[in-house]
Amino acid sequence: MSTSPLPHVLYRADIVRKGEQLAAQTHDIAMYTLMERAGQAVFTHLCQSYPQATQVLVCCGGGNNGGDGYVVARLAKEAGMAVTLWHSGDATKLCGDAALARDAWLAAGGKIAAVGSSVPTDADIIVDAILGTGLTGTVRPAQQALIETINASTLPVIAIDVPSGLCADSGAQLGAAIVATSTVTFIGVKQGLVTGQAHNYVGELCFAGLEVDATFQQQQSTWVQLIPNDLVTRYLGTRQRTAHKGEHGRVTCFGGDLGMAGAIRLASEACARTGAGLTAVVTQPDNVLSIVAARPEIMAKGWFEKAHEIQQQRDWSDVVVLGPGLGTQDWGKALYFHLADYEKKLVVDADGLNLLALSPDYKNNRIITPHPGEAARLLGCTVAEIEADRYAAVRQLQQKYGGVVVLKGAGTLVDDGQYCYVCRAGNPGMATGGMGDVLSGVIGALLAQKLSLIEAAQLGVWLHSYAADLCAQEGERGMLASDLFPYIRQLVNAR
Structure with a gap:
């Protein structure tokens, strides 16, 4: 599962969240399969962009964005990398597909570590899976502290779907946001990733359709598009x-x-x-x-x-x-x-x-x-x-x-x-x-x-x-x- 060129159409986050379910049903794919594909796309991007990386810090939060992070962590561990996983909040409260991804990480021998006050000195790269596209209010204090810790490091950061703390619809920073080196977004490009403050946080914007993007675009309409180059x-x-x-x-x-x-x-x-x-x-x-x-x-x-x-x-x-x-x-x-x-x-x-x-x-x-x-x-x-x-x-x-x-x-x-x-x-x-x-x-x-x-x-x-x-x-x-x-x-x- 690899990234591909950006589509010309852009969507609000709620349209993508609802539309991905319909697209998955159309293809008779379980939502957990899409989570696995998302994690694989991020891990593939990590390996292609940073082939020398051997030590990975994955920072997870609640919800499906955190579940994507658990998949990345498991894939990295299975590939022989040393993985530290931080979870912001109570990992036992994860539910649905995110809980399945957590359990698969634990079954693979992974551990959930307490969030540190500084990034481990042996880490080569950070994966941001703290907050997803559903964020609307201001980032909570504990998550803000973690975001600030990550931003204080000099390591490259890959954000999953959207940099944590950035509004996926408007591109506004919601109190604090991850300054990513690259962002891998899925199924439909979120309109907030390409305008305003987003330019300070997104880094290189990459897209992974997870093999359902064509169906998603057929089923969902939008009024926002990129200006084409032709x-x-x-x-x-x-x-x-x-x-x-x-x-x-x-x-x-x-x-x-x-x-x-x-x-x-x-x-x-x-x-x-x-x-x-x-x-x-x-x-x-x-x-x-x-x-x-x-x-x-x-x-x-x-x-x-x-x-x-x-x-x-x-x-x-x-x-x-x-x-x-x-x-x-x-x-x-x-x-x-x-x-x-x-x-x-x-x-x-x-x-x-x-x-x-x-x-x-x-x-x-x-x-x-x-x-x-x-x-x-x-x-x-x-x-x-x-x-x-x-x-x-x-x-x-x-x-x-x-x-x-x-x-x-x-x-x-x-x-x-x-x-x-x-x-x-x-x-x-x-x-x-x-x-x-x-x-x-x-x-x-x-x-x-x-x-x-x-x-x-x-x-x-x-x-x-x-x-x-x-x-x-x-x-x-x-x-x-x-x-x-x-x-x-x-x-x-x-x-």
């Missing part, structure tokens, strides 16, 4: 040899109040680099020279707050990107409200979102791209509440504001009200000024090339994040938003 070939076909610039869309980027010319410059160049036919900027007059001098292909115009000039630019544009460097002073507010009733495709970011929060409206022709702070202002809540359940937050934003919502951050989410898509690309080097401006320009260019809102949002997020991953091969620290441009161009031309 969207460039799916959405951006080869251009005709007779193509001209008018066929690839006209985008105007509005923004760049005094002192913020860089934001609108980044957005407009990202738009051009992603393949828009014509890219224009409407900005503060003082910004025009610097933009044109740096990138003469951008048609930059200064706006002196004359309404007819905005109307002309609206009419010319196929797509509007509104917000990078816009500011929230009188100039930015006037520009924003001149575009509030724009009926073509629209991307709103940065200060455009802050102004939207002051005057909320619902539009189905719009993509909004908030980071957690902007999302909190749009929903009138705290950043902590956004990050506590990013899936709920992105759906609330979509229901309130319409169109498509991109909730940025680790494991960026894209929601159109029907499905939510998760991006697994990206890295901490992206935590720097201007990255969001580049994303808004990328999405604007894709809209101009006749992609739908959801197609442009998905592909734009993936292009932006994967370009950053390519850039990070030279190091994450010190990455600039403009460093992504050559990689974006490379990716949109990939076949």
Whole structure:
């Protein structure tokens, strides 16, 4: 039993718990057989990843997650490894399949040791089977102490199904959580493993279907999916040899109040680099020279707050990107409200979102791209509440504001009200000024090339994040938003 590539569909933990039983019944398999397969998958991963390991510490808790740990311990012992097994709580209270796994461990000559205050000095690796996917409240003190003991060691940790202390549905840390080197999850990938705080705890995410995953996916539905890696070939076909610039869309980027010319410059160049036919900027007059001098292909115009000039630019544009460097002073507010009733495709970011929060409206022709702070202002809540359940937050934003919502951050989410898509690309080097401006320009260019809102949002997020991953091969620290441009161009031309 080995791991396999991650499926593109993601599930809530309760759906997996119920669905695995139905899948097992369909295959006429006992649930204990699935537990044995889960333990075998983890042990196989352990042996493949750490072939030199001879001393294993397995930390078990109550429930079936602990039962999986007992299976791993027994398999390791039978393979000749020295195994120490800690059980958090009263092992005699295990019931059902977990009790069968405990008894099989004891029958194989294994022992249940008291939980120590420090990891044994001779251990090579730790297996985390303390808490499973059913955890909803805060981790209890005894389990928190064990988690802290494990995290204080320098040993690699394999988490079974989900790192103990991490919410399998939201990715939120519930008081304390195991920092795993790798996590082996089963049957259906839990949606909390790929967004938000989960990135600090999951490590390498591995999947084992236990030979029932295909049936499980047929029987269970979900609204959460991973963004696939083949969207460039799916959405951006080869251009005709007779193509001209008018066929690839006209985008105007509005923004760049005094002192913020860089934001609108980044957005407009990202738009051009992603393949828009014509890219224009409407900005503060003082910004025009610097933009044109740096990138003469951008048609930059200064706006002196004359309404007819905005109307002309609206009419010319196929797509509007509104917000990078816009500011929230009188100039930015006037520009924003001149575009509030724009009926073509629209991307709103940065200060455009802050102004939207002051005057909320619902539009189905719009993509909004908030980071957690902007999302909190749009929903009138705290950043902590956004990050506590990013899936709920992105759906609330979509229901309130319409169109498509991109909730940025680790494991960026894209929601159109029907499905939510998760991006697994990206890295901490992206935590720097201007990255969001580049994303808004990328999405604007894709809209101009006749992609739908959801197609442009998905592909734009993936292009932006994967370009950053390519850039990070030279190091994450010190990455600039403009460093992504050559990689974006490379990716949109990939076949």
